[in-house]
Amino acid sequence: MAEKPRLSVQSEKVLSYAINPHLLAYCPRTDLLAVVTQDEVIEIYRIGGQRAFVVKRKSPSTTIVGLEWIRDGKCLAVALNTGYVDIVSGETGKVIRHGGDDPFSIDAANPKSKTTRGEITCLGWGTVLTRETANTRKSSKSGLDQSMIDDLWTRLGLKHEDRPQTDDGDDDLEAQGQEALLKDLPRQLAYLDVESVLPRLSPIPTRHTASGRYDMFSTQAALDDYFDSMQRKDRLAADVMFVGHAGGRNRVTVDDILEIKYTPDYPGADIMWPMEEEEETPHALVPLSYTSHPRSKLHALLRAEPDDILSDDSQPGHKNLQLSLFDIPLMSSGGSHLHLIVSRTAQLRDLCGYISCSIVSAKSDWTTHTNLPSRFMEMINETLEEKGEGVLEDNLYHLAMTGNFTPTILEWLRDELAERGHKRWDHAMTTLYTELSKILHTNLLPVLERSAVVATNLRGLARYYSDTPHFNVPPEVFTSILATLSSLQLLVHETVQILGREQRQFRAFSKWLRHQIDLAAADPDSLSAKDMAERETPQLDISNTLAYLEGGLTKSRLKAIVFSTPEIEASQQPTTKDLISCIHSARTGQTDAESEKLLSLHLWSSHLTHVCKSAHQHITLWQQSSKPQTLDIPCRTTATSSVQSHLDVRMLEASPQHFETFVLGVPSKATYDDDEIVEIALWHHHIGPAGLSGETGTGWRRIGLPASSSSSSSSSSSSSSSPSASGIS
Known part of the structure; x- marks a missing residue:
């Protein structure tokens, strides 16, 4: 008797703790296996048994209900009991997207933006070609x-x-x-590719960036890899993530940016399209499994009702199994520029986050480095106030103009501030000006140029496809983004000028202050102090020192630009013209509280986020404007309509533009005798080039398997149109 074929063991590892046997995900591209422990910790192992990385539990109330790798292994989708899906990097193990968070927020996890969603019962990845083949294009x-x-x-x-003449008879x-x-x-x-000639973006200091999605801004390697991958990414294909909810709403996310809300038709349904966010359509059919083929315009979803009969592993079975075929209008209506639209939208979102992180970093630098000088001035101001001698800046101004020390200032310079305090003050402010200059020149200005290129690209596509289904988004929304970017550029350039001027003034002030400390330490009335004053005073820049005492010391214009975080009403729409007027008023010292609001980088960053969100909403409305076409096909056997919990669905290309979808299941039965034949039901559906509107064919096949290893196998067919079972592996 010939030896029975066996599958060889590729790898084996014994763990010292229990794992969930229903939560396993293997990626054949990277040979990584994801498992979930009983403590809800995700552990990723290499095929050799080495542990690659660990993803810790999100919160004590969070449990994992599903795992699925993307086709290239770059990320892992983690379905949670909260109804959301987190995306974990397949290279570092960090959570790069928290489900339910505002995509334009720099906070890693913002629970305020989350709403309740139904239980996730289906999670899957797919790939869809976004452009026709060369022959079709011709x-x-x-x-x-x-x-x-x-x-x-x-x-x-x-x-x-x-x-050139190109008529049919032309041979030229x-x-x-x-x-x-x-x-x-x-x-x-x-x-x-215009971006290749632009200055590359520099990393933002890690201590200032939020964790999560914007970790890629913390290192140069991560930044370069992200933007290079956006350019290298296959323009012919888009990644699709399908999330099915028990409440009836399903979500299809294209390239982690465009989310399509999809609910299959069912008897008695009355759904308005597009669906509202809070709208749920509870029905008996629960999504179980998803599949697709890159060259097929249709996607397959397996749905069923829960059954009371338990399978061998005590999992509830299913009844009224149905195969739903549906299309994604975006994939067909987006045209050959779909990849460009999706990638540019994702870039605009992340560049907006980069701008926000840069401004938050500048504010953090201001807070950190002005803390020490502020403490020095607060201490002496308290003493001056108790003695009724005014404030520090007035006393220092008097000292610079007359050269006469008041007793309080003399004691402060000699005993409290001294040489050591001056060095710390000088180091803090010098570091502040250096860091702010670096953020303005190497972070903000380059990213604003790059963002303008991306927004211009999207506006050009919106104009090119104006009033067509390929990209039916008003170009004006991108014009608003460009106007806001222009205002930000103007304010950054004004900040650069103010920064350079204050930095020069502080250098003069710091040198003058050190000279006064030396005089105070040597006793101003002594002969050595007078010789020192005569020798060094001509080298001091008194004009810049006085200018710093009048402005930068306590009334720095940088504070309003970098540190202040004013808010404006949603009805207000600041314009570049308003900003220019405020800049002129600030230069002449005629600003008021309302006009100072427009001189804040934070305000314009918030406004940019607002207009980018508006553009994203318009893009979402465009891709949800067409209702998907669906076709529901019941999967039944002659004996029963119930199947056990173990189901599988696959879509294969039988021939060019001809696709077949196969569903494999085990009909439910309470028990099997040792010599009884176990049935495996195989359903298949064929669809041609015309899609749902063309001719389709459906059949099913019953495959008999022995209940014991000694029994022989047999099979019987109930449909001659079914393919052979050997085609399924």
């Missing part, structure tokens, strides 16, 4: 009609007789090539 309609082509030739200054291949290049011009312009 036969499709050109992006430019003939009138637009003629207009372009006219702009190039070519007469009609000089233009060069002319045909020029015409083809011109027709492909919109696509080539859209994918023109």
Whole structure:
């Protein structure tokens, strides 16, 4: 008797603790296995048994209900009992996206933005091609009609007789090539890589950045890898994450940015489209498993009702099994620029976060480095107030103009501040000006330029596809983003000028203050002090010192720009013209409390976040404007409609543009005798190039397996249209 085929063991590891046997996820691309312990800790192991990294439990009340790797192993989706999905990096183990958080917030986990969602019963990844093949593109309609082509030739200054002729009888291949290049011009312009010539972004200090999504801003390697991957990413495909909820609402997320809310039709449903966020459609059918094929426009979802019959592992079975085929209108309506739209939207979101993190970093630097000088001044001001001698800046101004020390200032300079205190003061302020200059020059200005390029790209696509289903978003929303970026650039350039001026003034003040400390230590009336004053006073910059005492010491204009966090009403829309007026008023010292609000980087950053959110909402409305087409196919056997909990669904390409979906399940039965044949039901559905509107075919096959290893197997078919069982592995 021939030896039965066996699957060889590739790897084996014994753990010292128990894991959840129903929560395992293996990635064949990276050979990583994710398991969940009883303490709700995710552990990732390599195929050799070494532990790669650990993802700790999110909170004591959080449990994990599902795991799924993306196709390339770059990230792991973790479904939680809260109804949200966290995305974990497959390289570092850090949570790069917390489910339910505001995508434009720099907070790693913001529970205020979360709403209740239904239990997650299905989690899956898919890949969808976003552009047609070369042969299809050649036969499709050109992006430019003939009138637009003629207009372009006219702009190039070519007469009609000089233009290439491309009629059917023309054999001039060069002319045909020029015409083809011109027709492909919109696509080539859209994918023109302008960002490669822009200054690269610099990392933001780790101590100032929030954890989570924006950890990629903390190191140069992470930043370069992220933006390089956005450029290198396959333009022909988009990653799709499907999340099915028991409450009836399902969510399809494209490339971690565009979320499509999808609910299959069912008898008695009355759903308005697009669906509202709080709308739930509870029904008996629960999503169980999802699958798709990259070249198929349709996606497959397996749904069923819970059954009271328990399977062998005490898991509830299912009844009324249905296969739902549906399309994603975005994938077909987005056209050849879908990848560009999705990637640019994701970039705009993350660049907005980079801007916010940079401004938060500048504010943190201000708080950290002005703390020590503020304490020095507060201590002496308390003493001066008790003695009725005014404030520090007035006393120092008097000292700079007359050279006469008051007893209180003399004692403070000699005994309290002294040389050591001056060094600490000088170091703190010098570091502050250096860090602020670095943030303005290496972080904010480059990211504003890059953001303007991305927003301009999206506005160009919105204008090109105006009033069409391919990208039906008003160009004005991107114009608002560009206007806000322009205002931010103007304010940053003004800040650079103020910073340079105050830095020069502080250097002069610091040198003068050290000279006064030396005089106080030597006794101002002594001969050595007088010689020192005569020798060094001419080298001091008194004009800049006085300017710093009048402004930068206690009334720094940088504080209003960097440190203040004013809020404006949602109805107010600040403009660049308003900002220019406020800048002129500030230069002449005529600002008031209302106009000072517009001189805050935080305010303009918040406004940028607001207009970016508005653009994101318009994009979401565009991709939800079309209702998905669905087709529900019941999966039943001649004996029973109930199946056990172990189910699997796959979509295969039988031939070009012909796809077959297979569902594998075990019909439910309470017990099996030792010699009884166990049935495995295999359903399949065929669909042609026309999709749901064309001809389809459905069948099922019953496969008999022995209940014991000594029994022989048998099978019987109830549908001649079914494929052989050997095609399923």
